[in-house]
Amino acid sequence: MQPVVIEVKDVWFSYDDHLVLKDVNLAIKKGDFLALLGPNGGGKTTLLKLMLGILKPDRGYIRILGKKPSEVADRLGYVPQDTMINKDFPISVMDVTLMGRLGHIGRRWRYSKKDRLLAEQALDRVGMLNYRNHLIGTLSGGERQRVFIARALVANPEFLFMDEPTSSVDSQWQTELYELLKELNKTVTIVVVSHDISVLSSYVKSVACVAQTVYFHDSAEITQETLEKVYHCPIELIAHGVPHRVLHSHIDKDKDRNR
Amino acid sequence: MFDALHYEFMQNALFAGLLASVACGIIGTLIVVNRIVFISGGIAHAAYGGIGLAFFIGFSPLLGAVGFALAVAFIIAFISLKNKQRADTVIGALWAMGMGFGVILIDLTPGYNVDLMSYLFGSILTVPRSDLWLMIPLDVAILVIVTFFYKDFLAMSYDDEYAGLMGVPVKTLYFVLLALVACSVVVIIRVIGLILVIALLSIPPYIAEQFSRSLQGMMLISTLLNMVFTIIGLWLSYTFNITSGATIIMVAGTCFFLSTLLRSLRRKRIPETLKSAD
Secondary structure (H helix, E strand, C coil): CEEEEEEEEEEEECCCCCCEEEEEEEEEEECCCCEEEEECCHHHHHHHHHHHHCCCEEEEEEECCCECCHHHHHEEEEEECCCCCCCCCCCCCCCCCCHHHHHHHCCCEEECHHHHHHHHHHHHHCHHHHCCEEEEHHHHHHHHHHHHEEEEHHHHHHHHHHEEECCCCCCHHHHHHHHHHHHHHHCCEEEEEECCCCCCCCCCCCEEEEEEEEEEECHHHHHHHHHHHHCCCCHHHCCCCCCCCCCCCCHHHHHHHHH | CHHHHCCCCHHHHHHHHHHHHHHHHHHHHHHHHCCCHHHHHHHHHHHHHHHHHHHHHHHHHHHHHHHHHHHHHHHHHHHHHHHHCCCCHHHHHHHHHHHHHHEEEHHHHHCCCCHHHHHCCCHHHHHHHHHHHHHHHHHHHCCCCHCCCHHHHHHHCCHHHHHCCCCHHHHHHHHHEEEEEEHHHHHHHHHHCCCCHHHHHHHHHHHHHHHCCHHHHHHHHHHHHHHHHHHHHHHHHHHHHHHHHHHHHHHHHHHHHHHHHHHHHHHHHHHHHHHHHH
């Protein structure tokens, strides 16, 4: 039995007056590969950012290894969604990757040789080493995503959080990506936000459906044959009151908890 | 032009222009990539309040401008971190109020101040040596701070969320950045005036961006462009006896539109090559 390493306890969150997450409870075990599924605007990304400490909950708390996320930030890896913030920004692939070392170099004012070596290794791992001197803005969406993964890996994280890693990625790299994640998962606890579980199917160990509240389904509930149907999870969630076809009904679970 | 360099005022002018170019190139680059051109405009214009205050009380106008610009920079930094949506309105208000405050104080100051226009539109040919001695430490401060926090500024400018996650003190750095903007505004006021400051802060970095492969490269190219614009502008203004600040801006502005044209031509060419590849 693996210990719980990420604990989300009674978390509420809203943007201004808009309630996004309501009474969320989640316990993620060491070595898990958790997929956060759910409809757009259901709060998947918000939950991910709360776990990372980028956002602070209105109520409740989040603990990673028993500490606040910000206190263990140097052990977290984060791959944000590929929203091209600033395409014209003059920054090389190497410099983007090096950002991942920022949490490890203290107040040194420059990156060391070792930092550069680690960045090169991380880029090699995602097959982007040859692009190290390219400008990030000239890459395709999929290539940019690989660089963001390298940036997360360069810190040698114990936890990896990824937001929609398969959007804007070609299918060949998708397979490579999941093989890479599978390999990483031997030592790293992984949380992935996705709206599409079909490709994730053979890799994830548990699933949490996020639609304002969170319903957790652990590995025992997921078998190869049911996964195709799990994919419908978020859709059923939107229509509240419709019982789940494969997993335990969310409604029942709710009642259990209230008892 | 070279004969003119024998005059002390011309030497001062050239030196002031070069000092301003360094501040503009470095801070202008950070302004452009962080998309805070409007904020910088607010700080520059509000600095006029400090000039008015200095005239009224009777101390160095540039010192007054530094103090006032810094104060406004901190207020703006605080507000824009607190409430992003409404920040532009507040900046607009501070922008105008700073100027209004300056004008009223100058009204209340006895005597006629000929010098005033020079702070609005610059007067590089009348820069006294004493102002240079204020500009040099400001330039040095900008250079030292940006060099020391370069990787943090780079991370913050490219992806502030990730930088924050990595423990970069993004909010503090934002305050520092706006303080640096305030300092560079003051360095530049003498050269082209606070109304035109924003042009030298934004035009050269914009042009430089398309030729740069790194943020420091962009800073260097912007600085060089600023020097070229200032020297050409200065030469034209001396030769034709026209206002120096405005001339420098017109030189920069012309290059701005040429480079924009170049940029759009480059962009157009890319889809065509894609088409032929199909």
